[in-house]
Amino acid sequence: xxxxxxxxxxxxxxxxxxxxxxxxxxxxxxxxxxxxxxxxxxxxxxxxxxxxxxxxxxxxxxxxxxxxxxxxxxxxxxxxxxxxxxxxxxxxxxxxxxxxxxxxxxxxxxxxxxxxxxxxxxxxxxxxxxxxxxxxxxxxxxxxxxxxxxxxxxxxxxxxxxxxxxxxxxxxxxxxxxxxxxxxxx
Amino acid sequence: xxxxxxxxxxxxxxxxxxxxxxxxxxxxxxxxxxxxxxxxxxxxxxxxxxxxxxxxxxxxxxxxxxxxxxxxxxxxxxxxxxxxxxxxxxxxxxxxxxxxxxxxxxxxxxxxxxxxxxxxxxxxxxxxxxxxxxxxxxxxxxxxxxxxxxxxxxxxxxxxxxxxxx
Numbered sequence: 001x002x003x004x005x006x007x008x009x010x011x012x013x014x015x016x017x018x019x020x021x022x023x024x025x026x027x028x029x030x031x032x033x034x035x036x037x038x039x040x041x042x043x044x045x046x047x048x049x050x051x052x053x054x055x056x057x058x059x060x061x062x063x064x065x066x067x068x069x070x071x072x073x074x075x076x077x078x079x080x081x082x083x084x085x086x087x088x089x090x091x092x093x094x095x096x097x098x099x100x101x102x103x104x105x106x107x108x109x110x111x112x113x114x115x116x117x118x119x120x121x122x123x124x125x126x127x128x129x130x131x132x133x134x135x136x137x138x139x140x141x142x143x144x145x146x147x148x149x150x151x152x153x154x155x156x157x158x159x160x161x162x163x164x165x166x167x168x169x170x171x172x173x174x175x176x177x178x179x180x181x182x183x184x185x186x
Numbered sequence: 187x188x189x190x191x192x193x194x195x196x197x198x199x200x201x202x203x204x205x206x207x208x209x210x211x212x213x214x215x216x217x218x219x220x221x222x223x224x225x226x227x228x229x230x231x232x233x234x235x236x237x238x239x240x241x242x243x244x245x246x247x248x249x250x251x252x253x254x255x256x257x258x259x260x261x262x263x264x265x266x267x268x269x270x271x272x273x274x275x276x277x278x279x280x281x282x283x284x285x286x287x288x289x290x291x292x293x294x295x296x297x298x299x300x301x302x303x304x305x306x307x308x309x310x311x312x313x314x315x316x317x318x319x320x321x322x323x324x325x326x327x328x329x330x331x332x333x334x335x336x337x338x339x340x341x342x343x344x345x346x347x348x349x350x351x352x
Contacts, residue, residue: 008243025239026234026237028288053206104320107322120333124327127321132317133341136309139308141284142287149288161306
């Protein structure tokens with residue numbers, strides 16, 4: 001990105017604009033971080049409460065039933081179910097620190113169960129796509145950003161965000177299930 | 187109005203669950219808050235790099251050129267042209283998207299439609315490529331099959347939904 005910008009600036013004869021931009025970016029970053037620090041501290045605190053009171057574990061146990069039906073595990077893969085649930089529960093609550101280790105463990109467990117190494121199974125792909133569509137219930141960073149920018153109601157993007165997440169998660173799940181079903185028929 | 191209650195309610199829920207689990211709420215909050223602050227410090231260098239690059243693209247007019255080029259497509263999807271940078275950066279990098287959202291807010295105001303759409307897109311999606319390579323790498327997958335198309339299609343659906351909802 002930097003190179004493209006500089007080449008474009010040189011080609012259009014705007015060395016001055018380029019210099020101004022290069023010297024302002026760092027300052028903007030520091031401002032942004034300071035404005036986000038308060039929100040991150042607050043939501044970090046709330047996450048700390050949730051983590052230490054085991055809330056994610058509770059949500060994860062409740063997800064096991066529905067998810068075991070959604071995922072068509074190949075033999076041996078179902079050992080990953082608790083980690084799959086833990087990962088998605090932590091993601092929902094916005095606890096990135098807790099979700100990634102569980103997610104990677106789930107992927108490794110599923111990978112170890114396969115006969116064909118290197119080939120992603122349908123359950124692995126569904127899990128991956130669920131992880132890329134964000135199932136987070138509260139967009140904490142965006143609320144903080146809006147609060148600091150002086151938005152009238154910083155939290156009023158929560159509902160549209162939830163709906164957009166629901167659409168993308170439903171689409172991702174649908175595509176994965178369709179692809180998996182088509183393959184089984186063959 | 188009801189949405190203003192969300193965050194207080196979340197805090198009450200978290201404190202109650204801590205009490206229920208017999209955790210010292212104050213200490214747990216402080217430990218979490220420290221982690222939150224560490225996160226900010228750890229993303230600061232990335233934000234510096236990305237914001238510099240974004241500022242360069244904006245000041246030299248390259249961003250305007252790209253927006254003008256893609257504006258027919260954006261209009262058809264109901265997206266304001268200012269949200270282009272967020273749409274393009276979100277699947278690649280979380281801090282880049284964060285920087286882009288803050289740029290849009292700066293330029294258009296936090297309550298503008300462009301800024302709200304940028305927030306919804308950013309909040310409703312993940313870094314597709316980063317997450318994808320991390321998870322597939324951890325599992326030693328070399329044949330990812332329909333992973334990338336499915337994830338990107340889901341992302342596109344989310345973006346289009348955001349344009350309709352805001």
